[in-house]
Amino acid sequence: MRSLHNIFRLGLKELWSLFRDPVLMGLVIYTFTGAVFAVANGVRTEVRNAAIAVIDEDRSEVSDRLRDAFLPPYFRPAPLIDLNQMGPAMDRGDYSFVLHIPAGFEADLLAGRQPDLLLNVDATAMTLAGNGTAYIRSIVQQELAGFLHSGDTDLPATLIPRAWFNPNLHSSWFFAVMQVIGNVTILSVVLSGAAVIREREHGTIEHLMVMPVTALELMLAKIWANGLVIVSAAVLSLLVVVQGVMGIPVPGSIGVFALGAGVYLFSVTALGIMLATFARTMPQFGLLAIPVFVVLYLLSGGVTPLEAMPEPLHSLMHLSPATHFTSFAQAVLYRGAGLGLVWRELLIVTCIGTVFLALAQSRFRKTMAAAR
Known part of the structure; x- marks a missing residue:
């Protein structure tokens, strides 16, 4: 009971220190409000207002x-x-696509010669280039079929796509929720590590060393x-910003997500504390933390599909708690999965978090001993 009391009281001190830090509080507020809104509305994978020109020699x-x-x-x-203008x-960069229609195209088409159309694509914007090419191919095929009055009669079967969980394929539905998930990772590393650095910079770590508390109690607080x-x-970001302001439906249980996020934070905040023990100042901690959470964010499976990664990297990322948390959060928030379907991810995150906590405790104890 004494240990729990110490953890609780030290945690209250941490909350007070955080609330008195306007920079970190501003970062938390912006990250879960303005950043979510900006990314959801600014990053798009579907084709919208693409610049296209036509060279019509026919x-x-x-x-x-x-x-x-x-x-x-x-x-x-x-x-x-x-x-010559193309x-x-x-x-x-005036046009992303230029469609070249050669002379005699209609005559060759009516004669059944299967003439070629040339589509020039600016592939510097890879997502737009790939998706736009697919859009243009579909449009051209539909128009040519309509012109030849062939309709769908040449097709042996009709493909009827049905998109689950995002029927209209709005990218904002995906990026808004994924930004919240990614922000959990980033802020977990930043806030926990900054708490350790703040103790050292303010000189309060010496006060903690003379108190009857252990390194584990300090970390858990x-x-x-x-x-x-x-x-x-x-x-609050999911309820107010995503659902309220942006009107994006979240079919899953936010309570289950909060439970999983709490388990995930157990491991990632321990990682942030461990990184902070290698740094003496906040700039040094920032240089250590940035590569870590960038890798965790980009390779967790939310931005880049795990199946598209090389096999060694694919296997390595299964040792990251961010990979399993992303899978858990997507299943809960996108597909409405319950605990019965995602308990394995939570168990894996708990196991990885225990290892991270043990490593962080060992390093944190050595840091406090060196400070004596």
Whole structure:
């Protein structure tokens, strides 16, 4: 009981120190409000307002039909340009796509010669290039089928796609929730590590060393205090910003997500404390923390699918708690999974967190002993 009392009282001190730090509190508030809104509305994977031009050397009915098929909001109005204008325009980045319709295209099409259309793509924007090419291919095929009055009669079967969990394929639905999930990782490392650095910079770590508390009690106090702030901010962000302001549905249980986030914070805040023991100042801690949470965020499976990674990296990332938490959060928040389906991820995160906590405790104890 004495140990629990110490952890509770030290945690209250951590909360008071955090609330008195305007920079960190401003970071928490912005990260779960403005950053979520900006990323959800600014980052898009679907084609929207893409710049396309047409080189029409055929000047036929079918070429006019193809040009008029590129409509907003997917494409901007497609101007006609000459072949010698294409190179400079692509170099300047004026157009992402240039469709070249050769002379005699309609005549060859009606004669059954299967003429070629050339689509020039600016692949510097890879997502737009890939998705836009698929859009344009589909549009061209539909228009040519309509022109030839072939419809779907040549197809042996009809494919009817049904998108689950995001019926209209809105990227904002994905990025808003993923930003909240990613922010949990980033702030867990930053706040817990900053708490240790703050003790050293303010000279209060010497006070803690003469108190009848252990290194584990100090660590657990920092973990529950910072974890409470982060989980509360994440839940409020989902309720107020994602669901309230942006109108994005979250079909899963936010309570189950909060439980999983609390378990996840147990491991990631321990990692932040361990990193802080290697740094003497806040800038040094920042240099250590940035590569860590960037790797955790980018390779957790939320931004890059795990299946697309090389096999050694794919296996290595299963040792990261962020990978299992991302899988857990996506299953709960996107697909409405309950504890019965995601308990394995929580168990794995708990095991990894125990290892991180043991390593952090060992390092933290050595740091306090060296400070004596």
